Amino acid sequence: MHDPDAELVRRAGAGDPRAAEALVRRHLSRMTALARRMLSDAVEAEDVAQEVFLRVWRAAPTWREGQAKFETWMHRVAINLCYDRLRRRRETLDPDAGIDAADAAPSAPDMIVARERTAAVHVALGALPERQRAAIVLCHFQDMSNIDAAATLEVSVDALESLLARGRRALKAALQDHGGR
Amino acid sequence: MEGERMSIDETRVRAILAAYGAEPARWPETERQAVRAFLSTHGARVADAAAEACEIDAALSLAPAPEAPSEDLSARVLATAPGSNVVPLRQRRIGGFDLRAVGALAACALIGVVLGFGSVRGDGGDAAEADAAFGDAFALVAGGEG
Numbered sequence: 573m574h575d576p577d578a579e580l581v582r583r584a585g586a587g588d589p590r591a592a593e594a595l596v597r598r599h600l601s602r603m604t605a606l607a608r609r610m611l612s613d614a615v616e617a618e619d620v621a622q623e624v625f626l627r628v629w630r631a632a633p634t635w636r637e638g639q640a641k642f643e644t645w646m647h648r649v650a651i652n653l654c655y656d657r658l659r660r661r662r663e664t665l666d667p668d669a670g671i672d673a674a675d676a677a678p679s680a681p682d683m684i685v686a687r688e689r690t691a692a693v694h695v696a697l698g699a700l701p702e703r704q705r706a707a708i709v710l711c712h713f714q715d716m717s718n719i720d721a722a723a724t725l726e727v728s729v730d731a732l733e734s735l736l737a738r739g740r741r742a743l744k745a746a747l748q749d750h751g752g753r
Numbered sequence: 754m755e756g757e758r759m760s761i762d763e764t765r766v767r768a769i770l771a772a773y774g775a776e777p778a779r780w781p782e783t784e785r786q787a788v789r790a791f792l793s794t795h796g797a798r799v800a801d802a803a804a805e806a807c808e809i810d811a812a813l814s815l816a817p818a819p820e821a822p823s824e825d826l827s828a829r830v831l832a833t834a835p836g837s838n839v840v841p842l843r844q845r846r847i848g849g850f851d852l853r854a855v856g857a858l859a860a861c862a863l864i865g866v867v868l869g870f871g872s873v874r875g876d877g878g879d880a881a882e883a884d885a886a887f888g889d890a891f892a893l894v895a896g897g898e899g
Contacts, residue, residue, distance in 0.1 A: 587836025596830050600822050608819035617819070618826050625830045632835065686815075693815045711779060712813050718773070718781050729781075736772040740809045747812055 577642035578635075585632030596625065599643065602714060603650050609709045610654035612698045620653045640723060647714065647724040651706050658702050696746035704739030707732055761787040763795065767802045774813075775806035 577598070583591035603624050607617035627649050635642065697705060703725065710721040711732075722732040766788055773779040780788055796803070831837055 585835060589831070589834065589836055592834035592837065593831060596827055596834075600827060600830060604822040604826070605819040609816075614820065618822060621822060621826065622830055622833075626833055629834050689812075690815045690817055693812050694817055696812075697816060708813070711773065713816070715779075733768060733772040737768070740771065740774070740806075743812065744805070744809050 575637050575641050578637040581628075581632050581635045581642055584629070585635060592629070595628065599646060600625070603646065606647065606650050606709060606714055607654055609697065609713055610651070610702070610705060611657060612694070616657060620650060620657070623653055624650045641720065644716075644720050644723050647710065647716070647720075648726070651710075651724060654706075655702060692747060692750045693743075696743050696750070699746060700739050700742055704735050704742065707735035708739045708743075711736060761791050763791075763798055766791050766799050770799065770802045770806040774810040775803055776810060 577595065580591045580595050580598075584595055600621060603621040604617050607620035608614060611617055611620070624646055628646065631645075639645075640648070697708070700708070706725060707721065710716045710724055711718065714721075716724065718729050718732060722729045725732060725735075727735070761784060765784070769780055769784065769788055773781070777785055777789065792799070792803070
């Protein structure tokens, strides 16, 4: 299996700034988007993306093609960093952590229905158990194949499908609750 | 690589719809054709599952798109790459001082010089002397940034 990033990683690891720039151009947006959807916090998402690339630069000089696909490995690093931050949030017992204040704010009377629905989806996603959220983010928003997503989460494809199905059901239930209020 | 699966049963089609939704591009590659074939012949049997999958897909499509990363983030990330000699503005320092702080000090100095120059003119002092002082002040500020 050819890894489209392998050559860039090798060159970046050897100190080629153009290769590093190409990797950043190719992956920074996706890493930031992934972390943003996992953490619902733009600043923390940028911190995670930056940390992912610090690890990329450290790993690049010794990266060998044929292990995991490089992008899958990056996603795994990002997801684990997000899990760490979500765990720390739970430990601080902040009930609002993970949801931007603006998203959680009660809807203004003049808020249009579509915008309210968008906010409801965002909040419902943020309220999913983190592994279910990660599965949905990888497969739905990052457009990963089931095999790559399962590898990223270090689970079997069957387990991934279970996470996806439970996550989607929970999302639907949360949105029905929201609509019924 | 695992080959294309040619036949599939209703239970598996329901499981795929529940996990991956109604968009064929998201279905497992090795089962995609089989699911399509099943739906074209027995679609009515799983119409409820397909409708639910569509409904959840539509909800997910409403999730707001994350903003693009800032230019500053790209610069910070690139500054840490192997072989990089680029230092992002946020971290750039001169003589132990953060560049932004140095810039702010220089701006303050410039404003002070201009105000001082104005007061000299206002006192009716010698214009040539004031012009020279003004020029010296700019040279000082410019020299301080180098």
